[in-house]
Amino acid sequence: MVNVYQKSLSLHRKLRGKLETTLKTPLRTKIDLSLVYTPGVAEPCRQIAKRPADIYKYTIKKNTIAVITDGTAILGLGNIGPAAGLPVMEGKCCLFKKFGGVNAFPICIQAKSPAEFIKTVKNISVGFGGINLEDIGAPHCFEIERTLIRELDIPVFHDDQHGTAVVVLAGLINALWLAKREISSAKIVILGAGAAGLSIAELLYEYGAKNILIVDTKGIIYEGREHMDSEKTRLAQMTNPRKIYGSLTDAMYGANVFIGVSRGGLVKPEMIKMMDNDPIVFTMANPEPEIMPEEAKKAGAYIIATGRSDFPNQINNVLGFPGIFRGALDKGIKKFTNEMFIRAAEALAKCMKNPTPEKIIPDPFDPKAHKAVARAI
Amino acid sequence: MVNVYQKSLSLHRKLRGKLETTLKTPLRTKIDLSLVYTPGVAEPCRQIAKRPADIYKYTIKKNTIAVITDGTAILGLGNIGPAAGLPVMEGKCCLFKKFGGVNAFPICIQAKSPAEFIKTVKNISVGFGGINLEDIGAPHCFEIERTLIRELDIPVFHDDQHGTAVVVLAGLINALWLAKREISSAKIVILGAGAAGLSIAELLYEYGAKNILIVDTKGIIYEGREHMDSEKTRLAQMTNPRKIYGSLTDAMYGANVFIGVSRGGLVKPEMIKMMDNDPIVFTMANPEPEIMPEEAKKAGAYIIATGRSDFPNQINNVLGFPGIFRGALDKGIKKFTNEMFIRAAEALAKCMKNPTPEKIIPDPFDPKAHKAVARAI
Numbered sequence: 001m002v003n004v005y006q007k008s009l010s011l012h013r014k015l016r017g018k019l020e021t022t023l024k025t026p027l028r029t030k031i032d033l034s035l036v037y038t039p040g041v042a043e044p045c046r047q048i049a050k051r052p053a054d055i056y057k058y059t060i061k062k063n064t065i066a067v068i069t070d071g072t073a074i075l076g077l078g079n080i081g082p083a084a085g086l087p088v089m090e091g092k093c094c095l096f097k098k099f100g101g102v103n104a105f106p107i108c109i110q111a112k113s114p115a116e117f118i119k120t121v122k123n124i125s126v127g128f129g130g131i132n133l134e135d136i137g138a139p140h141c142f143e144i145e146r147t148l149i150r151e152l153d154i155p156v157f158h159d160d161q162h163g164t165a166v167v168v169l170a171g172l173i174n175a176l177w178l179a180k181r182e183i184s185s186a187k188i189v190i191l192g193a194g195a196a197g198l199s200i201a202e203l204l205y206e207y208g209a210k211n212i213l214i215v216d217t218k219g220i221i222y223e224g225r226e227h228m229d230s231e232k233t234r235l236a237q238m239t240n241p242r243k244i245y246g247s248l249t250d251a252m253y254g255a256n257v258f259i260g261v262s263r264g265g266l267v268k269p270e271m272i273k274m275m276d277n278d279p280i281v282f283t284m285a286n287p288e289p290e291i292m293p294e295e296a297k298k299a300g301a302y303i304i305a306t307g308r309s310d311f312p313n314q315i316n317n318v319l320g321f322p323g324i325f326r327g328a329l330d331k332g333i334k335k336f337t338n339e340m341f342i343r344a345a346e347a348l349a350k351c352m353k354n355p356t357p358e359k360i361i362p363d364p365f366d367p368k369a370h371k372a373v374a375r376a377i
Numbered sequence: 378m379v380n381v382y383q384k385s386l387s388l389h390r391k392l393r394g395k396l397e398t399t400l401k402t403p404l405r406t407k408i409d410l411s412l413v414y415t416p417g418v419a420e421p422c423r424q425i426a427k428r429p430a431d432i433y434k435y436t437i438k439k440n441t442i443a444v445i446t447d448g449t450a451i452l453g454l455g456n457i458g459p460a461a462g463l464p465v466m467e468g469k470c471c472l473f474k475k476f477g478g479v480n481a482f483p484i485c486i487q488a489k490s491p492a493e494f495i496k497t498v499k500n501i502s503v504g505f506g507g508i509n510l511e512d513i514g515a516p517h518c519f520e521i522e523r524t525l526i527r528e529l530d531i532p533v534f535h536d537d538q539h540g541t542a543v544v545v546l547a548g549l550i551n552a553l554w555l556a557k558r559e560i561s562s563a564k565i566v567i568l569g570a571g572a573a574g575l576s577i578a579e580l581l582y583e584y585g586a587k588n589i590l591i592v593d594t595k596g597i598i599y600e601g602r603e604h605m606d607s608e609k610t611r612l613a614q615m616t617n618p619r620k621i622y623g624s625l626t627d628a629m630y631g632a633n634v635f636i637g638v639s640r641g642g643l644v645k646p647e648m649i650k651m652m653d654n655d656p657i658v659f660t661m662a663n664p665e666p667e668i669m670p671e672e673a674k675k676a677g678a679y680i681i682a683t684g685r686s687d688f689p690n691q692i693n694n695v696l697g698f699p700g701i702f703r704g705a706l707d708k709g710i711k712k713f714t715n716e717m718f719i720r721a722a723e724a725l726a727k728c729m730k731n732p733t734p735e736k737i738i739p740d741p742f743d744p745k746a747h748k749a750v751a752r753a754i
Contacts, residue, residue: 004416007417008411008418008421009421011412013435016440016442017436017437017439018400018401019400019401020399021474021475021481023395024394025471027472030742031686033695033741034685034687037471037686037695038468038664039381039686040381040382041452041468042452043383043389044385047386048460052461055460055461057393058390058464059464060394060397060467061394063394070640075416075419080422080425080426084423084429086438087425087435088414090436091397091414094413094414095404095410095414097397097399103397105694107504107601108504109500110500110503117500123494123497123614126486127460127483127485139446174705266620286416299491308415328527364407364410365405
C-alpha cells in the first residue's frame, strides 16, 4: 500500500494534472479561425439566443458534464476541503472519458452552506449536460441532490449515493445467486449510514430486500433513536419498521450479507464468524476496507468484495457512472429514477455469464459492461 | 459573410462542441486505475490537505484556467445571455490551447447581479490557475474584475478590456512608426466607452498618449456630462481634463488615429475624410466593423485594421491572451499590471521586423508572437 500511494504521488507530480482540453477540429488557417471563432461563431450564438434548446445542437453541452464536490467527504479521508479533493475529481473525469466517452470537467466548490453550494452549482449549470456530485458528506448531500434534481433541467447524480448503490446491487444479485439465497429472505447488514449506506439500503429495498439493518457509529438505526436525522429516519421507517436495536455485533448475528461503506478496520473476524453460512462480505471503505479480504476469508466469508482495484471483486462505482451518464446524454434524460438504477444493476449482473465467488462483477475494463449500463438507462 | 456564418453553423452542428477533455496518462490496467484513482489518489489529496500550495504540484491548476462569461456582452451581439455565449467561450478555449498551450474550460454563469456573479466565480476558483473573464458588459465588468483581482490569489483578466488594449497598442506602435507620428502628439479618437474603449484609453495614456477623446453614443465624454458612470468619469478626468465636448464628427476633425470598439456602421466615409493626413483607422467592431475596410480606404485611410480574421491587419486579442496567461502560469504571477501589458504590446510590435501598412501586426499563427508575449509578462 505504501507503494501504491508513493507511485501515485510521483505520477501526479509528473503529470501536474491528469486531464487536458483538446480541440476537436483543426485550427490551422485564418479560415478555420473565422469559423471556430469570430466572425462565424456569432451564428450559433444567435441561433441559441433564439431557440435555447439549440445549445444541445451546437455546443459541448451535448456531451459534457461537471464533476462537482464541496470537499466534505473526500474518499474515506473526510472533510479535507475542495482543494484537496481536486485529484479525486480529476481522476473521476478521466474515468468518465475512458469508460463512457463522456467529457467531464472537475469543479471544486468552496461554499459556506449547502444553500450557497446549491446556488453556485445552479449558476454554472447552463454549459453542462449533467452534474455528477462527488464526495459530498451526509446528511447535507441529500438536501443538495434533491434540490438540484428539482430545480435543474439536466440530470443530477450523486455518485456516492446512487452509483455505489447500482454497483452493489449488481454484485449482490450475482453473489446471492451463488449463495442460493433470495434477496427477499436475506438478512442484510449495512455499516455506514452516510450517502452510500442509505442509498444502498433504499435501492435494495426497492429491489425487494425485506430484512435490512443499517448501522452507524451509535448502532442499528431506528425511528426515535438518538443521533438520527431526517434521511436516517426516512430509511429506518422503510427498512426497520419493527425498530430492532443493538450494536454492530448484534446486527451481524445470523446475517447473510454484510455491506460496509464506513471506515477502515471497523469489522473484526469474530463478527464474520457470527454470520450465517456462506456469508457475503462487501467490505468497501476506501482506501482502507472495514476488514481486509484475507482476514474475512480466514473468518469464513464465502464471497468477498472490496471497493479497491487491487483486490478481486471490485465493487467500484466506475462500473456504473460512465454508462449511466452515457445513456442519459444519448437519450436526453432529464432526471434519473430508481427504476433506471435497478435496470442498470441487472444489466451489469447479467454481463457475468458464469459468476464465481472470485468474479461476481465485470471488470471495469470490459467495454460490454459500460455499454450494457448505458442501454439500460 | 453569409457564407462564413452558415459554414460556421454547419461546423458547430457537426462537432457539437469544439473541445473535449482527454487523459494525459493511459488508463489500461487495474494498476493504472489504482494510481490515477483509488486507492493511490488519496496520497496527493492528503498532501494538498497538509500543504495547500501543493495543489500546483499535483493537479490541473498548474496549467488550467476558466473562461467565464455572464453573457451580457457577447461579441457585438449584446446581452444574449450565458447559454448563447457558450460557442464563443468554447472558441476562446480552443485558442488558448492552440496558441498558448493553456488548458481552458468555458463556464457560463447565470447570475442576477454582479455581486452574485463575483460570488460564483470565487466559489469555483480553487481548481483553476487563472480566470479569463469574457464578454462581460460595461460598466459592471469593471467592478467585477476589480473585486476578483483584489479577492483572489490567481490572475484575473478581462480580455475585452486588457487583451484588446494590449493588441491595439501593439498595432498602434507600428502604425504610428509607419505614419511617422509620436504617440505623445497624436490626436486619438476612441469610439466606444465600454470595456474595450476605456481600457484602451487607459493603456494608451499609460504609454504616453496625451490627446485622447473617448466618444460614446452621447458624444465625447467629459467629467460632469450626462450619462456618465464612475469608470467613464475616471477615464475622462485622465484623458480629457480640458473637458472638450462634441459629437463623433467633431472629435474626428483633424484626428490622426481612430479606434472603433463600438457597433457596425457608425462611421461614415465623410468622417474619415475629415481626419489629418495619413489617418490610422482601427475599425474593430465585431462581427460588423464601424466602417468596412474598402470604404475607409476609398475615403483616404492610410492604415486600416479590423477585429476580423478575414481582412488584413487583424487586431484580434488572440495575439494577446494566450501568451499573457502562458507567461502568468509559467511564472506563477498572481496579478497583472499595466507595465506587463505595455511590455507585452512592445514585444508584439517588435515581432514585425518590417511593418507595412498592410502588415502592422503578426499573424496569430506565428508562434514567435505568442512566445514573445509570454516572455514579456
